[in-house]
Amino acid sequence: MKLTSKGRYAVMALADLANFNSVHPVSLRDISLRQGISLDFLEQIFSKLKKNNIVKSIRGTNGGYILNKDPVQIKLANILNAVDEEVKTVQCKKESKKGCNSKTSKCITHNLWDELEIHINYFFEKKNLKDLINNTSESRN
Amino acid sequence: MKLTSKGRYAVMALADLANFNSVHPVSLRDISLRQGISLDFLEQIFSKLKKNNIVKSIRGTNGGYILNKDPVQIKLANILNAVDEEVKTVQCKKESKKGCNSKTSKCITHNLWDELEIHINYFFEKKNLKDLINNTSESRN
DNA sequence: TACAAACCTGACTAAATTAGTCAAGTATAG
DNA sequence: CTATACTTGACTAATTTAGTCAGGTTTGTA
Numbered sequence: 001m002k003l004t005s006k007g008r009y010a011v012m013a014l015a016d017l018a019n020f021n022s023v024h025p026v027s028l029r030d031i032s033l034r035q036g037i038s039l040d041f042l043e044q045i046f047s048k049l050k051k052n053n054i055v056k057s058i059r060g061t062n063g064g065y066i067l068n069k070d071p072v073q074i075k076l077a078n079i080l081n082a083v084d085e086e087v088k089t090v091q092c093k094k095e096s097k098k099g100c101n102s103k104t105s106k107c108i109t110h111n112l113w114d115e116l117e118i119h120i121n122y123f124f125e126k127k128n129l130k131d132l133i134n135n136t137s138e139s140r141n
Numbered sequence: 142m143k144l145t146s147k148g149r150y151a152v153m154a155l156a157d158l159a160n161f162n163s164v165h166p167v168s169l170r171d172i173s174l175r176q177g178i179s180l181d182f183l184e185q186i187f188s189k190l191k192k193n194n195i196v197k198s199i200r201g202t203n204g205g206y207i208l209n210k211d212p213v214q215i216k217l218a219n220i221l222n223a224v225d226e227e228v229k230t231v232q233c234k235k236e237s238k239k240g241c242n243s244k245t246s247k248c249i250t251h252n253l254w255d256e257l258e259i260h261i262n263y264f265f266e267k268k269n270l271k272d273l274i275n276n277t278s279e280s281r282n
Numbered sequence: 283t284a285c286a287a288a289c290c291t292g293a294c295t296a297a298a299t300t301a302g303t304c305a306a307g308t309a310t311a312g
Numbered sequence: 313c314t315a316t317a318c319t320t321g322a323c324t325a326a327t328t329t330a331g332t333c334a335g336g337t338t339t340g341t342a
Contacts, residue, residue, distance in 0.1 A: 005330060008250065015249045027288065035249075041331055047290065060339035061287050076253075108156045108176070109149065112217075112273060119264050123257055132253060146301060168317065182302055188319065201310035202316050 003080075009037050010045050010083045011076060015132045017055070018071045025057075025064030045083055052082035071129035080124060144221075150178050151186050151224045152217060156273045158196070159212045166198075166205030186224055193223035212270035221265060 013031050020026045028046060032039040046065060049055045054074060055065045067074065154172050161167045169187060173180040187206060190196045195215060196206045208215065 004328090008254070009330095011253070012250050019249075029288080038331060040333075043290070044331085050289095057289060058339095059287090059289055059337090061285095061341060063288050063339075065289090108160075109153050109273060112152070112268070113149070116261075116264055120257075120261060123260050127253065132250060145299085150301095170317080179302060181304075184319075185302085191318095198318060199310095200308085200316090200318055202312065202314095204310080204317050206318090 006041075006045060006083050007080045009035075009041065010049065010079050011132070013037065013042060013045065014049070014054070014067070014074070014079060014129055017065060017067060018129050018133050024062065025066045027064040030064070048083050049079070052078070054078060054082055067129075071133065074129040075125055076127045076129075077121060077124040079129075147182075147186060147224050148221045150176075150182065151190065151220050152273070154178065154183060154186065155190070155195070155208070155215070155220060155270055158206060158208060159270050159274050165203065166207045168205035171205070189224050190220070193219070195219060195223055208270075212274065215270040216266055217268045217270075218262065218265040220270075 012035050016031050016035055017026050020030075028039055028042045031037065032042055046055060046057075050057055050065075053068050056068045057063070057065050153176050157172050157176055158167050161171075169180055169183045172178065173183055187196060187198075191198055191206075194209050197209045198204070198206050
């Protein structure tokens with residue numbers, strides 16, 4: 001299973017972006033400073049987010065990024081997919097790698113990992129960016 | 142988040158063990174052959190399972206391992222803990238690593254990852270070994 | 283028009299982790 | 313007494329991660 005900094009940063013950055021979305025586009029530099037994420041790394045991440053139509057970029061002075069949809073329409077699943085964070089619990093799925101063809105009794109636990117994958121993805125399907133920004137602005141103290 | 146082969150193998154091996162538990166102890170060699178897992182790797186894994194009282198070992202000729210409890214009492218959470226697979230979604234938890242102190246607006250997504258962690262752990266708390274062996278013996282075809 | 287802010291792209295890499303291997307045991311049933 | 317099986321710990325090749333680095337291109341504003 002993969003869920004690494006890239007995915008986490010993507011979500012953090014977009015939550016940040018959602019908070020400041022109203023007025024100007026938000027520059028990566030600002031996000032970098034506020035969230036403590038390397039600018040270069042952010043660029044990699046946003047390149048993918050843009051390709052997946054989650055954000056739009058505005059070039060030139062005072063440019064930056066804006067969300068391409070309403071925060072409520074941006075599911076976490078979308079974000080994580082965009083940055084190639086696959087929540088894969090089994091490898092034996094893609095092409096029958098050794099140790100997992102259903103003919104033999106091998107890969108006894110195949111169903112289990114499938115269920116887990118569904119369980120986790122359900123979580124990411126349910127949550128959207130809006131949920132996040134509500135959550136944080138409240139839980140500050 | 143971590144969920145790697147070690148955890149997967151541990152679960153597979155124990156499911157296999159549960160299937161053959163009734164009569165003799167089961168040797169790691171057998172499990173290795175049936176599940177296609179390296180014997181040496183299995184030894185590492187079972188050493189930990191034993192330390193955590195999930196299995197008992199029986200030495201000597203025809204020795205091997207047996208479950209230490211009824212399969213229904215062995216939760217997946219127990220197994221994964223035993224082999225050090227922590228399902229941790231945030232690092233910023235242990236000691237306030239940079240980027241996550243609740244004073245600033247950083248780590249906006251902290252709550253989210255906490256929720257995810259709970260969500261996943263719930264799954265592992267619910268499932269036990271018995272569930273697994275029922276599942277597989279049925280879904281064979 | 284100049285120029286700086288900002289986006290954009292791809293190659294590269296140090297560090298960590300994974301998934302084992304290898305070697306050298308110890309214990310015990312038969 | 314010896315083959316079988318467990319036990320322990322050190323070691324390592326390959327992969328992945330989390331970025332860095334270098335060199336662009338684009339465009340708003342003065």
